[in-house]
Amino acid sequence: MSEKKKSVYTGRLITNRKGFGFVEVEELEDDIFIPHSGLHGAFHHDTVEVKIKESFGGRHRMEGNIINILERGYTKVIGTYRQGRGFGYVVPDDSKIADDIHVFDSDAGKAKDGDKVVVKITFYGGDHKRPEGKVVEVLGSMDDPGVDILSVIRAHDIPETFPDDVKKQIRGIRLKVPKKDMVGRKDLRDLMMVTIDGEDSKDLDDAVSLEMDGEDYILGVHIADVSNYVKEGTALDKEAVSRGTSVYLIDRVIPMLPEKLSNGICSLNEGEDRLAMSCIMRIDKKGNITDYEIAESLICVNRRMTYTAVKKILADHDKKTIKEYKELVPMFERMEKLAAILKAMRVKRGSIDFDLPESKIILDKKGRPIDIVPYEHNVATGMIEQFMLSANETVAAHMYEQGLPFLYRVHETPDADRIGDLIELMRGLGLNVDGDPSDIKPVWLQKMLGEVAGRPEEVLIRSLSLRSMKRARYSTECLGHFGLAVLEYTHFTSPIRRYPDLQIHRILKDEIHGRLDHKQIAHYVSILDGIAKRSSDRECAATDAEREADKIKMAEFMEYHIGEEFDGVISGVTGWGMYVQLKNTVEGMVPVAKIAGDDYDYSEREYALVGRYTGRRFTLGQPVSIRVVAVDLDLKSIEFELAGADALYDDDLEKRKAKGKYSKKKSEKRSDKKFGRKSDKKSDKKSGKRSDKKSDKKFDKKFDKKKPDKYSDEKRSDKKSGKKSGKKNSGNKSSDKEIFSDLSFDWKNYDKKDSDKKKSGKKSNGKKNPGKISSGKKNSGKKSATKKGSAKKNSAKKNSDKKKKERSNTGKRYGVID
Template identity: 45%
Template sequence: MTQDELLKKREQVLLKLMEDPMYQPMRLQDIAVFLDVPKSKRKDLESALDALVREGRIRVSKNGKYGKSESQEKEGVFAANAKGFGFVRIPGEENDVFIPRDKTRGALQGDTVRILIPRGQQLERREGRVLEIVARGVSRLVGYYRRENRSGVVLPDNTRFAADVVIPAGASLGAQTGEKVLVEITAYPKERGEDLEGRVLERLGKASAVGVDLTSIVRSFEIPDTFSEECLAEAVRAERQGTEELSGEVPGRRDLRALCTVTIDGEDSKDLDDAISLTELENGNVQLGVHIADVSEYVKEGGPLDREALNRGTSVYLPDRVIPMLPVELSNGICSLNEGEDRFALSCLMEFTAEGELVHSEICESVIRSDCRLTYTTVNQIITNHEPELCEHYAEFVPMLERMDVLARQLRALRSERGYIDFDFPESKVILSPSGKPIEIRAYERNEATRLIEDFMLAANETVAKTYCLKHLPFVYRVHEAPTPEKLQLLKTFVMNFGLNLKLKNGEVTPREIQKLLLRVEGTEAEDLVSRMALRTMTQASYSVDCIGHFGLASRYYTHFTSPIRRYPDLQIHRIIKEDLRRGLSEKRKEHYRAILSGVSDRASQTERRAQECERDAVKYKKCEYMEGHINEIYEGIISGVTRYGIYVELKNTVDGMIRVSELRDDHYQYNEEKAELVGEFTKKRYRLGEPLRVRVTGADRLIRTVDFLPEPPLPSADED
């Protein structure tokens, strides 16, 4: 046993002694007698006690008695800052613990650490020190390779990693200076400031080469972007099998090829996994058909494709590429509902009254044929602007599209009545040149065509969820819990500044109350501000085997049924539905699904968050790259966040950046958390969440994903002119 291990063992014995409820503070000699430590070893005992005192884990009184410390020990995940300090997030606690630069003990981003927190601190401003690194959080990272003599050094892309990675001779795979590489860490530093050691696993290419920037981001999130030969072979076999089956009779499936059916997607979409139809019934009602590609027909449970799809969890959409959950032979081929081609589907057929009330539904295995591939732009021009040329070109589909528009608006109104919350913040669209450079950033606005598809997919998801929840079969649901009482109280306090009230009952709120709040501020100056605060109050949606409802949609029953090409939970429930339709689930199969679905739900939630973080990081990178070419230009924006450190501003093109408080030289600003504002001590100038602000771009940094602004005076009004 090494000296360090021996010291650690002695410390554990002493801590166990002092944590005993019967223990009373004792002097060194009393502890030695109690533990039967001979005089020759008392110096070692004293060293162990001194080490524990230095760490704050025990205390010593003026008269030399050692006792239990008043500090708390907690375990959590370390989040590093590029400046050397960090924060520890403790499970079940809302407030992080600040760790100063000299008390991190060499902890790195993502490490699980045990920390010591002195008692008597304010909950939201606690400070601690790292006692021990329990588990390392990252074993691989991406960075810039620089050759040094026979060895090399990798500078991590993630600036939160304060240490470089030394690559010994023979471990570089021949990487050259200027390349991006994926490395595996083989040795971690024992103290802050020491380097990591690792080996190169993959050379990604020259840092300046097209696409290497986003490939580096993909690798940093450990998202697989290639398929094994085994998976590709299965995909080819499945495509061949599907083509043969569709060329003949299709027993056991409802033949819906006679229905007028269309797909409506973006112009550049290739994986068309949903189609819709609308049929007028003799009783005056309409039947809406939502037809979803039957991916489960080709991806068999437990096979190579299924295992890979579960591992990926979802497709990932980046500015320059899509990383599919399934190989393109399936996602863009036999599982894509291409125009004029027969395809297997799962169809949700829903009958609605003239007022939009659902009166009957049926789910069936089907074979369909899309009659036309439409785009959001085309359909919006037809149903909103009644564009003559398009209406003439698509004359056979116009009556159905117009009746679909009526139904979609009815469904939207009914959801609104029950309290559906619609946060309509624009998403980003990044336009790249052939060389991968961002040439335009703009808001991706929703229109009536995108809303129509959203309305119909929501209807199908709710119908399927209700059907299987009432059957009490094992299933995967999309769930969204209500906001926490703490966050609701903050929102209530905040909106009181505008003379508004949020009704809480026992610390809880209904979706209807949130919706009423948003309707009250619609069209006012406070709309953006209150909407953003309400959005921050919401919890994150996830997957679960329990049908607990979806708060944001104000829906008692909700699942994800409509995208099995790109989401694993949809694929999983398709299997359950088909088994139930064909022969019903035996007790053995029910037990099988009960055993696996909890793990499927957890994995799907994890991979969804990973994909979202990767997508956001890639878009942020390209936004920063774009803004590098627009330094000193002036933009109109909205204050999207206010903290004690600075003001976040979102431009109309969706780029967001920060004005640091330290750069506001005109006054000394105080932060008011309740009102989410910074107020000048002398000028009384206010920077408030949701208010418009003109800014000048002063800097952009792709590496740390930041854009810096400074405020500009508002333009003079017409009266002032």
């Protein structure tokens, strides 16, 4: 049945507080509008069948009524309990849930007014009746420390404790490696190697080594052999599959595996024998991997290093630190050189680096946010990122060549329509852009971004380029990784915190030992698709939870800065207003109704709000000054208003409105003065903009630094910190430039304005500010013969003619193979 004639579709319902909703259908480009009268008892996130009623609007968006509810998306809702007369109700934390949940007093349990609760839905509502529910858990008062983050954990169904059968299983795991487990492994205990992590990291799952053989680098990436302890089908394995990933929230880490494993026998601690999976690569002076070996190994880490210490050695040339680690300094210097070679090689092939900002929120002992600071991407984090990328690429290419069932990390080609819109926009800006939207290659996008570097349009183009990217995911198909411009890619380096890596280690071991017979291959074929889907879904849930927790604490932080002015960049434009992101990555909304000086219309094509009479524009990526107006902690939202010169009001607007036109000739001078970014002193005085020399230097000092890529899979921020660290992302090693649909800005490329804004006005809530804000070992290196217990590549002869053809066809998509 053709799409036009089809009248019933299946999809997921997304509602909102205004009462209506939309059904997302995979096969349709646009969502189906559902009026309140067409919901018929359907609830937010339900899987439904919708019957098309009619088309409406200029874009002919379909409208429909829900005729069947196939699956409920929610059985429980987290929210704030409010007490009424003879009854109570729960205001959902999820602002998209249209109605509050009615709770009879007999179903309220011990809930008190203002408590965060978990309510089980007993009736979903409909026919003008509100949903009803029963309180099944009281999380605590919404003002109690940690309750806000606990609410996020419950909302995303993230288990905090391990079941009894898992606890029973790990009791039998020893604290030291048994002698029998060392048999048959490649003994690398004499090889000099280190771990490099954040100061607070406890689950050290990777170590690196580097030696020279003539002009060749012998790079070793050694990963904790978690699969030796987590056997497939056990209670521990089933729980790991269910969790999919560790979750790193602001004040706690919820691990995929129990701490006895993650922080114990699987952690590559200094001076302790450990089991590992090693990928040892021979790399030439151009960055090409000419030979490799993947093996089960036995290792012993020489030193536990931190990013800070390695940075002090290589970047700061700190004499004290250099003396302390003098035996390792030559290796670190070689690592720095190799990392630069590898990065240059990847850039040459088209790897895209959006270099987006990331920050971490610092909490006090009571869980209150006291600062938001940038995550520092330095020479040490960059080295580890490049080495992890190389290992992941090598393992993926090896398994692709074998033609065996495997899990790949894929990032597909961007949406052609969005790329087409981007090309059209760039041409409209006077840029000479050629390209077929349906056949875009990474090197094209990289070149295009390079051409706009330093231009006023750079932020806009970078933002829209990022938005055109699809989300990286797990798949049994090798579809390539667009962002990295590589044909084969996987996740091999973090089995403590990611289930796909753990499963990949199992497949590698079976391949190494020749256990991949027809039966085992059939087994993997039967389970890997499910693992890929589950892992991708749990990754999304973890990411959503991390972002929501960030939004909560950012809103709480900004509540102490109501009335203050800051510089920002427009990060989103809609018909109801514009989102502005500050240098500390906090984002708020400027409602269109509160933008003085004109009536504004949304230009979807230009990603701008355009003044109907003045022609004044607010465009994605444009720098603006804002004042913090209000914070809603329940909705996790922040409201801004324009400040300084950006807030100037045109006194003659009403007169021109009456005439129905705007005379450019008479107002050109006024427009330049009142709406220009850099106003002269008179304009500053008139607008009330402060241009004194006492600018907030702390803001620039903290937030004008180089920002890391928020979306790197193997990036080592401090994502491995213990509980209550008050640090976000303490040790999440990332090697995959992950692309998501949200947006952050590269503040290095943001043209600073003349001066930073100072405080303006009193804090409306009268709260005392608890914190601050800133505005503005040894190896000969010889090629060894293939041994039992290792997988070996002979670089010259690997592919059959058939595989060469397959790779060539794949390569053409990415411009890697001509």
